[in-house]
Amino acid sequence: MRYYLSLGSNLGHRSRHLAQARNLLQKAGVRIIRQSSVYETEPVDYLDQPWFYNQVLEVEAAKSPIALLYLVKDIELKMKRRPSVDKGPRVIDIDILLAEKTVVQTSKLVVPHPRMSFRNFVMVPLAEIAPDLVHPLFHLPVSVLAGMTGDHSRVRKVEEAHQAQAV
Numbered sequence: 001m002r003y004y005l006s007l008g009s010n011l012g013h014r015s016r017h018l019a020q021a022r023n024l025l026q027k028a029g030v031r032i033i034r035q036s037s038v039y040e041t042e043p044v045d046y047l048d049q050p051w052f053y054n055q056v057l058e059v060e061a062a063k064s065p066i067a068l069l070y071l072v073k074d075i076e077l078k079m080k081r082r083p084s085v086d087k088g089p090r091v092i093d094i095d096i097l098l099a100e101k102t103v104v105q106t107s108k109l110v111v112p113h114p115r116m117s118f119r120n121f122v123m124v125p126l127a128e129i130a131p132d133l134v135h136p137l138f139h140l141p142v143s144v145l146a147g148m149t150g151d152h153s154r155v156r157k158v159e160e161a162h163q164a165q166a167v
Helices: 014-027 066-079 120-129 142-148 160-165
Strands: 001-007 030-037 040-041 052-060 093-099 155-157
Touching: 001 014, 001 066, 001 120, 014 030, 014 052, 014 066, 040 120, 052 120, 066 093, 093 120, 120 142, 120 155
Parallel strands: none
Antiparallel strands: 001 052, 001 093, 030 052, 040 052, 040 155
16 A cells, blocks of 8 residues: 655654664565655744654555554654653654545544644645645645645755765
8 A cells, every 4th residue: 555654853863863764664664655855844833842854755565554553653662752742852753644545533543644734844745745646535636735734834955965964
């Protein structure tokens, strides 16, 4: 099944954390098809914290959405993500944004991600790699939704040279 994942980090060496998450996903059998640039993004909701590095991946995984959720939560634990303030600082955050045209609504997982279309840090990188992708509930392309977030937080692409240092 094809998925879109959002990766974010705002503690420690943010670029390395994103790279480590991508590596762990691949080691677990998740194939990365496309990846957005890395963006430095202003915190949303809980503002008293460092800026994030965010990235969106298009991946393919032979897993159900709930099985993929367990995998990404396991990766977050391996990377030493610890519970903190809701929406607060974190070494890594991996969210399932979309699962093809599948809609999931359980107590553990909601797909499409319920806040994705209201967040610049998700929609800008998603629009970079999948502008024509149609949201399964809103029936609008990502490129259109990206301009309708209502989010005024800043999102800026991290320079390629700066990213290369993380490798």
